[in-house]
Structures are given as C-alpha cells and as structure tokens.
Amino acid sequence: MSNASPAGGLTALKTNPPGFTTADAERIARELYGIDAGATLLFGERDQNFRLRPAQGPGAVLKLYNAHEDPAIVDFQIKALDHLALQDPGLPVPRLLATRAGERSARIEGPDGAGHIACAITFLPGKLLEDVQPDAALLRDIGRTVARLDKALRGFFHPAAGQKIAWDIRRAGELRPFAALIGDPAVAAAVARVLERTVERLPAFAALRGQVIHNDCNPGNVLVDAAGAPAVAGIIDFGDMIHGPLMFDLALAAAEAAGEGMGAIESAQEVIAGYSAVLPLQEDEIALLFDAIAARFASTFAIFAWRQRHDRRGADKLERFERSELPVFEQLLSAGPQAAANAFRKAAGLSSSLPVAATPKPPAQMPGASSEALIARRRRLLGSGLELSYERPVHLLRGEGVWLWDADGRRYLDAYNNVPNVGHAHPHVVEAVARQSALLNTNTRYLHETVLDFAERLCAGMPAGLEVCAFVNCGSEANDIAWRIAKAHTGGTGALVMENAYHGGTEAVAALSPYGVSASDVAPHVRTLEAPDLYRGRFRASDPGAASGYAEAADRALASLMAAGHRPAAAMIDSAFISSGILDLPNGYLQAVAEKVRAAGGLFIADEVQYGFGRSGSHFWGFDFQGAVPDIVTMGKPVGNGHPLGVVVTRREILKSFTDRTDYFSTFGGNPVSAAAGLAVLEVLEREGLQENARATGAYFRQGVEALMARHAAIGDVRGTGLVMGVELVRDRKTQEPAPDWTRRVANLMREQGVLIGTEGPRHNVLKIRPPLCFRREHADIAIEALDRALAAI
Structure with missing residues (x-):
C-alpha cells in the first residue's frame, strides 16, 4: 500500500495505521489501564482503534496512533477532550481514561519495532x-x-x-x-x-x-x-x-x-x-x-x-x-x-x-447614544485636543480580523490600523492573554518562563549580536529607553532624526519627534535630516547618486551637532518613513546614514513600530529590507497585537553600559501576560504565513492602485512595499502641487463606503494605507474599488 503523497505530505493522505493485533490490544489494555476485555478492531484512517468489551460496563476504546503521528497532535486531542469535559460536562463526547500510572497517554512499542502512543477513551453506545x-x-x-x-x-x-x-x-x-x-x-x-x-x-x-x-x-x-x-x-x-x-x-x-x-x-x-x-x-x-x-x-x-x-x-x-x-x-x-x-x-x-x-450587527448596541452626544461627553471628560478620525467619527464596538463593526452594526474594512498586527481579536492572541491572566500577572522581579521564551524567540529573528531585550509598555517607552541607552553607551547627547519624524510622547522622545514642528523650534540637541523623497525631493528616482546625495545631510547634521557641543549619541529612524509620507528609499541610503553616525561615535536606532514583523513582505524587519543593521531596535504595541507592550533589543555590551549606570526597572514591562501576547503574535505570524501574505497581497494591492492612475490624475505617486502604502494626491502632476483637501475628502468618502484609511505626510496629502497583516486580495479589491469611487467624486 503506497504512502506516496504528491500533495506535500498532507495528513489524511498518509493512511498506514499500525499493525497491532486484537491480542496486542487486549494485552495493552490490561497492562496500561487494568481493563480485562476482548478487543474488536474498528475503522481507523491512519491510526488503530479497538473496541474493548469487558464482562461488565460499556467498555472503552483503545487508540493506538501511527508511529509517524506528531506527539503534539495527540496532545492537542487530549487537551481538547479535557477542555470539553470542563466546559460542557453533558456534551456527548468521549472522556479520557487515565493509565494505571495516572497518565493521559503512554508510549508503547509496536510490532514493527517503532514507538507508538496509546490512549483510551470511554465508549459511547449508539448507531x-x-x-x-x-x-x-x-x-x-x-x-x-x-x-x-x-x-x-x-x-x-x-x-x-x-x-x-x-x-x-x-x-x-x-x-x-x-x-x-x-x-x-x-x-x-x-x-x-x-x-x-x-x-x-x-x-x-x-x-x-x-x-x-x-x-x-x-x-x-x-x-x-x-x-x-x-x-x-x-x-x-x-x-x-x-x-x-x-x-x-x-x-x-x-x-x-x-x-x-x-x-x-x-x-x-x-x-x-x-x-x-x-x-x-x-x-x-x-x-x-x-x-x-x-x-x-x-x-x-x-x-x-x-x-x-x-x-x-x-x-x-x-x-x-x-x-x-x-x-x-x-x-x-x-x-x-x-x-x-x-x-x-x-x-x-x-x-x-x-x-x-x-453585515452582521455586533453583539452589543448603544441605542440612544448619538455620535454628537458621545463627542460632547468625550470633550468634557478627555479634553478637546484629543484627535478623532473623519468628519463623521466612527463609533466602533468590536473587531475581528480585518473587519470592524460600529454601534449600528455596519461593517468597515480596516485598511489603516497596524496595531492589531495579526488581525483584530485574533483568537490565538486573545486565548493566550486570557489563559495567562487567569494564572498569574505580576511585576517583573520574579522568574517566569514565558517572558524568557518570548525574549528568546524574538532575538532569534534578529541579526547576530542583537541578543538582549528590555521590556516596556509601549513604543514611546521603548524609544525613550533606547535613547537613554544610547546616551549612556556613547557619552553623547546629540540626536539625528528625520524631518517631520514621530517617535512617541515622552518628554525625551517628543524632542526627537519634530512632527509638524518648524526647523526653528527643533530642540537644540537634535538635528533633522531631509527626507530621501524620490518623488519631489532634490534627488529623484532616476538619479543614480540619490542615496549618497541624501545621506550627505547626515554629515552636515553631525558637524552641526559637534559645533554646538553635542557629541552624537544616536540617529533614530522609522524604517518605514511613515511620517515622511511613506517613501520608497534609494538603495543604500539607510545603511549610509548608519555608517556615518557610527563613524562619529553614535548608534543607529531602528524604530520598527511601523514596519516590523514582516510588514514589508520580503523581510521580517524594515531595517533588513533597507539593507542596514542597527545597534538598537525598538518595537511598540503591534508586537502584542495591541496589548500594551514595547521592546528594546540591542547588543549585550550596549545594554550593560546603561544598566551599570542606572538602576533601571519597569514594573510591568514584559509581565507574564504581555509576554504571552507577544509570543502568541510570533506564533500566528509564522503559522499563518502573514509575511508572505504581506508580500503577495501588498504587490497585488499596489498594482491595483497604480492602475487607477490612468483614470485619476489626482494620483501623483504610489509608494510602499508589502502592506504599507502611500498614495500622494496632487492638483497637477507636472507642478506636483499638493492636494491636502482632496486627500482629506478621499479618506472621508472611503469611510462612508465602509473602508478606513488615514492621511499622512509633511504636506498632509498622502493617503496612508496600513492594514492588519491578514489583509488579503479580496480585501484589497474592496479598497481599490472604494478608492476609485472616492477619487471620481472629488
């Protein structure tokens, strides 16, 4: 009987069950379970099942698994049956029997000399x-x-x-x-x-x-x-x-x-x-x-x-x-x-x-709570400065995958939120958080394996040498600690960041975030680098010297810092260049800047909050996609799929420079629940192939949006790789005059069609598209059609 499987080894096409006899089954039942019964072979697709008929009572079923069966699959079945027994004791499903030694399963040798797993369950009478x-x-x-x-x-x-x-x-x-x-x-x-x-x-x-x-x-x-x-x-x-x-x-x-x-x-x-x-x-x-x-x-x-x-x-x-x-x-x-x-x-x-x-309605409704009333209440309780998206703010009640539902039961396609990195309410992440919450959540001064498992798994995907973690609660904290680490290690106080950069909200990191700030208002220890914009910058896509031309700005910025008495500590750069308008970089630019900063005694900090975890499709990390190796990597809430979690990963000697000088401690940074969330996210990314999905869907999505340029002159440029894309809108392609009002209008029109995107860029004329990584071609088609209709309406 052939066991060949042209479908790549799909389970259920491999059908060689073990060769145990009924006499073997009767012996195993006696020795392992203390059951003296006659055995009858039942049908089994890839395993053997024997009905055990004792002199009295309903009996049992002895399951003898294929020698090739993954023990994890057997454990999966055992854990599921245990779970069902707790959740619905009256549900008519088999119950597990313990061996004489109190185990849920046992290893036995088969007639072929191979090792097999045995377990026994109650027999359910019926036809x-x-x-x-x-x-x-x-x-x-x-x-x-x-x-x-x-x-x-x-x-x-x-x-x-x-x-x-x-x-x-x-x-x-x-x-x-x-x-x-x-x-x-x-x-x-x-x-x-x-x-x-x-x-x-x-x-x-x-x-x-x-x-x-x-x-x-x-x-x-x-x-x-x-x-x-x-x-x-x-x-x-x-x-x-x-x-x-x-x-x-x-x-x-x-x-x-x-x-x-x-x-x-x-x-x-x-x-x-x-x-x-x-x-x-x-x-x-x-x-x-x-x-x-x-x-x-x-x-x-x-x-x-x-x-x-x-x-x-x-x-x-x-x-x-x-x-x-x-x-x-x-x-x-x-x-x-x-x-x-x-x-x-x-x-x-x-x-x-x-x-x-x-569209299904969400399980909870808010009858009588109008948007106007909620806005007024929000302003009263949270202040009037907290931003809301869209002219008609959305009142959301739940999310699942790439979908969000509002209080009226309307469904929205989320093409904007990168924080739920593997999808809203992903069941594996939710279950991991719930399970660990039910067991333990406490401060980080205690030993816990999940925290170490997460750190080990995360560092395994980093370049050589980036091998130690510091856990915090969000991206702002991660960038704050990274900046403190860089200053401690280098002795410098000066920083390089991109024009219009955003890295977080703490006082130290706010100084490194000149988002919407004029050049004269930038902190004295900070110098900004012009955006390497191949669409409207000094060097264009056709210029072979664009990378070195833009990177020369780092030389001038470093010299300016030194002249002002600030030795450089670090350059902190978002590898997706989101706030710069989501740029397609000239090859070698980021690597060139990192080398110049290191030559001046500083470190390169890669802010991966936006671009990490496979979003580029071709690479797991944005800095890797850009061909650069950082000294410090920072991550924010997407690492936990929205659970409050931030991470700093660096080299051992760099972190030691900081901890030798500072009694650093984060009470809940990297607590057991946060670590469980982070580990679950990594598992989902790998199991569901979300990096490859970002590559394939992102390429398809970008091609679809680029095709709209033939019908809509307002699209000046389309940029991005994987599942991050910027669509720059202009009034005139020749003059490249920005169209921020059209950009806001398109985002609002798409919201009315049930597709959520954002706006970005120093001129506020870039549509920001950055969905969860489970966003697929069908969803891209919906977004492309909505964009097409919105552009036709402006």
Missing part, C-alpha cells in the same frame, strides 16, 4: 449516523449538538491547531490535481470547478469568525440513539481538529446528513436551524455556507480518488461515497449559491431579503 436515514428532528439535534461542541471549544487553543491536513477545505488548491483521477469526466469537471472556486473564496473564509473546530462531524463520526429516538448519542474522532472558520463545522455536518425524503438544501436547512438556535450565525457565514458545503464534497471526492490509486481501501470508499453522496452534491450544485443562501438564511431565522454581503 453511526451513516447507517440510518435521519428525519427532520434528528437533523436539528445534529445541528444543536455541533453548536454545543463549538461553544464548548470557544476559547481553547493548542499550538498543533495549525496542522496541515487534507480535510481542511482551505487546502483545496493542493487537491485540485486529484480531480483528474475521478473516472467520470462530468464528476471530475464539477469537482475541479468547485475546488477552483474554493481557492477563490479563501480570503473570504479568512475573514470569518475562527476558532478550534472538530472539522469532521460527518455521518461516520456522529452516533445517534440506538433505540431510534431523534437524538445524537455522541460525536467521536477528534483527529482532524484544526483552527479554522467556525462555520466549517456546520458546513461539514450539513454536507452529508441527507434526511429521509429530503433534498440536499432541505436537509441542510434542518441542521442549520438546530445549529443557529444554539449559536446564531452571521450574515457573512451564511453567504459562504454553500461554498463550504460544496468544498467538503469536492475535497472528499478528490481525496478518495487519490486513494483509489494509492490505497486499496480507497476504491471501496470512493464507490460507496459516490453511490450515497453524488446525488446530494449534484442537487446542491444545481440549486446554486444564491438560492442556497436564501434558504439557509431563512433556516437560520434571518430575513431572506437581505443581500448576501450584508
């Missing part, structure tokens, strides 16, 4: 759903039970939830080649079309509510009452759990549960009605439910077709599945997505007159 034809009442109970399961899993997370598994319908692109293996050309073509459509829907799936889900509530994993009552007796087999859209669990349950005398849509409606009675659905989930159900069918056909070539048992499974489910699949496709969405919406108790793209 498999695949052996009965359910009525409407049973279908509704299936929906209710799956919803209970999802509610109980809410808030649970495990690092193995990102397992790469073929039964995750988001892997449709990797299954597309297998459609050609299906013998019936018409079925093969239908499966290929659905898989292609599924790939196109991936960005929309990414915007849905997400959490850990069972991901396999099919009729082979659902037990029903053996006496015939319309009730679910159990949900089993947690081996395909993933972190994914919550709606997938409903889609998989609705896909194959064909009711007696019912068509595909009618059967699905009953499951949906039961589910939404326990866990109400949102409009964006309803709109994509047809695609998820169709994708489940198509993925199953593709996987079984692959197995037909590589696994003898696969041929039988494909034939059985085609016999029972092909008519349902064809009925579903015949109905089409719009008719299905209307039927599903009705089943969920939502108005069928609503458009498919309608």
Whole structure:
C-alpha cells in the first residue's frame, strides 16, 4: 500500500495505521489501564482503534496512533477532550481514561519495532449516523449538538491547531490535481470547478469568525440513539481538529446528513436551524455556507480518488461515497449559491431579503447614544485636543480580523490600523492573554518562563549580536529607553532624526519627534535630516547618486551637532518613513546614514513600530529590507497585537553600559501576560504565513492602485512595499502641487463606503494605507474599488 503523497505530505493522505493485533490490544489494555476485555478492531484512517468489551460496563476504546503521528497532535486531542469535559460536562463526547500510572497517554512499542502512543477513551453506545436515514428532528439535534461542541471549544487553543491536513477545505488548491483521477469526466469537471472556486473564496473564509473546530462531524463520526429516538448519542474522532472558520463545522455536518425524503438544501436547512438556535450565525457565514458545503464534497471526492490509486481501501470508499453522496452534491450544485443562501438564511431565522454581503450587527448596541452626544461627553471628560478620525467619527464596538463593526452594526474594512498586527481579536492572541491572566500577572522581579521564551524567540529573528531585550509598555517607552541607552553607551547627547519624524510622547522622545514642528523650534540637541523623497525631493528616482546625495545631510547634521557641543549619541529612524509620507528609499541610503553616525561615535536606532514583523513582505524587519543593521531596535504595541507592550533589543555590551549606570526597572514591562501576547503574535505570524501574505497581497494591492492612475490624475505617486502604502494626491502632476483637501475628502468618502484609511505626510496629502497583516486580495479589491469611487467624486 503506497504512502506516496504528491500533495506535500498532507495528513489524511498518509493512511498506514499500525499493525497491532486484537491480542496486542487486549494485552495493552490490561497492562496500561487494568481493563480485562476482548478487543474488536474498528475503522481507523491512519491510526488503530479497538473496541474493548469487558464482562461488565460499556467498555472503552483503545487508540493506538501511527508511529509517524506528531506527539503534539495527540496532545492537542487530549487537551481538547479535557477542555470539553470542563466546559460542557453533558456534551456527548468521549472522556479520557487515565493509565494505571495516572497518565493521559503512554508510549508503547509496536510490532514493527517503532514507538507508538496509546490512549483510551470511554465508549459511547449508539448507531453511526451513516447507517440510518435521519428525519427532520434528528437533523436539528445534529445541528444543536455541533453548536454545543463549538461553544464548548470557544476559547481553547493548542499550538498543533495549525496542522496541515487534507480535510481542511482551505487546502483545496493542493487537491485540485486529484480531480483528474475521478473516472467520470462530468464528476471530475464539477469537482475541479468547485475546488477552483474554493481557492477563490479563501480570503473570504479568512475573514470569518475562527476558532478550534472538530472539522469532521460527518455521518461516520456522529452516533445517534440506538433505540431510534431523534437524538445524537455522541460525536467521536477528534483527529482532524484544526483552527479554522467556525462555520466549517456546520458546513461539514450539513454536507452529508441527507434526511429521509429530503433534498440536499432541505436537509441542510434542518441542521442549520438546530445549529443557529444554539449559536446564531452571521450574515457573512451564511453567504459562504454553500461554498463550504460544496468544498467538503469536492475535497472528499478528490481525496478518495487519490486513494483509489494509492490505497486499496480507497476504491471501496470512493464507490460507496459516490453511490450515497453524488446525488446530494449534484442537487446542491444545481440549486446554486444564491438560492442556497436564501434558504439557509431563512433556516437560520434571518430575513431572506437581505443581500448576501450584508453585515452582521455586533453583539452589543448603544441605542440612544448619538455620535454628537458621545463627542460632547468625550470633550468634557478627555479634553478637546484629543484627535478623532473623519468628519463623521466612527463609533466602533468590536473587531475581528480585518473587519470592524460600529454601534449600528455596519461593517468597515480596516485598511489603516497596524496595531492589531495579526488581525483584530485574533483568537490565538486573545486565548493566550486570557489563559495567562487567569494564572498569574505580576511585576517583573520574579522568574517566569514565558517572558524568557518570548525574549528568546524574538532575538532569534534578529541579526547576530542583537541578543538582549528590555521590556516596556509601549513604543514611546521603548524609544525613550533606547535613547537613554544610547546616551549612556556613547557619552553623547546629540540626536539625528528625520524631518517631520514621530517617535512617541515622552518628554525625551517628543524632542526627537519634530512632527509638524518648524526647523526653528527643533530642540537644540537634535538635528533633522531631509527626507530621501524620490518623488519631489532634490534627488529623484532616476538619479543614480540619490542615496549618497541624501545621506550627505547626515554629515552636515553631525558637524552641526559637534559645533554646538553635542557629541552624537544616536540617529533614530522609522524604517518605514511613515511620517515622511511613506517613501520608497534609494538603495543604500539607510545603511549610509548608519555608517556615518557610527563613524562619529553614535548608534543607529531602528524604530520598527511601523514596519516590523514582516510588514514589508520580503523581510521580517524594515531595517533588513533597507539593507542596514542597527545597534538598537525598538518595537511598540503591534508586537502584542495591541496589548500594551514595547521592546528594546540591542547588543549585550550596549545594554550593560546603561544598566551599570542606572538602576533601571519597569514594573510591568514584559509581565507574564504581555509576554504571552507577544509570543502568541510570533506564533500566528509564522503559522499563518502573514509575511508572505504581506508580500503577495501588498504587490497585488499596489498594482491595483497604480492602475487607477490612468483614470485619476489626482494620483501623483504610489509608494510602499508589502502592506504599507502611500498614495500622494496632487492638483497637477507636472507642478506636483499638493492636494491636502482632496486627500482629506478621499479618506472621508472611503469611510462612508465602509473602508478606513488615514492621511499622512509633511504636506498632509498622502493617503496612508496600513492594514492588519491578514489583509488579503479580496480585501484589497474592496479598497481599490472604494478608492476609485472616492477619487471620481472629488
């Protein structure tokens, strides 16, 4: 039996279970669990499951895992079952049994000499759903039970939830080649079309509510009452759990549960009605439910077709599945997505007159609290100087991924906020913060592994030598401490920053932030560098000497500092050049400035609050993208996805120069909860491939905006790399006259269309686009269309 996997080793295409006999299972049950019982082999896709029948009692199921199974996946299943037992004790799912030694699992040697993991769970009596034809009442109970399961899993997370598994319908692109293996050309073509459509829907799936889900509530994993009552007796087999859209669990349950005398849509409606009675659905989930159900069918056909070539048992499974489910699949496709969405919406108790793209309302409303009243209250309590975005300020109540909802339930696409770096309310970050908050949060004078784990993980991604951290609570504090460290190490007092720079709000850093400040008002120990602006500066993109020409400003600034009695301590530069208007730098500029500052005895501080953590797409850090190596790196709230956290990373001898002179301590900088948030962000960035997404989506986004230049003369320049972009608006491309009023107007018009962006630049004429890193092509299309309409209206 072949174990070849042309789909890159997707779990579930590797189907070699262990070779334990029933006698082996009986012995293992006795030795490990003290259970004297006869064993019967049950079906297992990649593991072995044995029913243990003792002389008395319901018995148990012994699970013997494939030798190739990642122990983390086994731990994932064990932790999930423990979590469910606490959250919903009455939920009909298996309960774990402890070994005689009190362990949840044990290592055993298999007949092949390989090491395997064994665990035992309670046996749930009942009949498999695949052996009965359910009525409407049973279908509704299936929906209710799956919803209970999802509610109980809410808030649970495990690092193995990102397992790469073929039964995750988001892997449709990797299954597309297998459609050609299906013998019936018409079925093969239908499966290929659905898989292609599924790939196109991936960005929309990414915007849905997400959490850990069972991901396999099919009729082979659902037990029903053996006496015939319309009730679910159990949900089993947690081996395909993933972190994914919550709606997938409903889609998989609705896909194959064909009711007696019912068509595909009618059967699905009953499951949906039961589910939404326990866990109400949102409009964006309803709109994509047809695609998820169709994708489940198509993925199953593709996987079984692959197995037909590589696994003898696969041929039988494909034939059985085609016999029972092909008519349902064809009925579903015949109905089409719009008719299905209307039927599903009705089943969920939502108005069928609503458009498919309608927006869910947030769970909380603020009736009677008008924007005018809130603005007046804000000014009374917070003062009148605190800025609000847009002519009509937005009253937001919640966020998820790249979406924000206001008090009226309207949804906005967030193309502006970089603080929720991996997406608003990312479940893994939320769970990490909640879990650690429930355990411990205290000052930083105690030992804690999570703090060290986070520091170690963060420094591992830095250039050699940048190996020690100082934790604070925000970017302003990080830049403040970095400046103090630089002065202590160099003995200097002078600083170089960019014109119009912004680095924070403490007194020391405010002096390094001449944002909107005239040259005459800059602090005496600070010198500013002209922006290396290739669009409207002294040197343009066509000038091969632009980098050295702009970098010469550092020579003049350093000489001026020395003449005024200030030895240089550091140059602090935002590697994204956001407040300069989001610039495309001449190659080598930042490196040249850093070298000049070091030659004069100072340090180079890279402010990575805006550009760090993969935002450029091609590099994890902005300074790396610019080809420079800093002496100190600073980070702010995006490092914790909005949780109050700032970090300074530097070389050991540099930090020692500071701590030898100063009894530095931050009470809550890098506390256990903050460290948990930071570590979770790094895990999400890696697991979800958000740096690569920034590269691909950013390139697509920029190309789309550049294409608008042919229709809108107001666009003078488009700049940026990855998921940060500046669009400079001008009244005349030839004279480059700035158009700040048009820029404000476009930002407000886009807000009215439900897309949030900002404005930036020394002339206030640059549209600032800087979304969370989970922003995808589908979202870029929405923003491009809104920008197109806004520009047409000015």
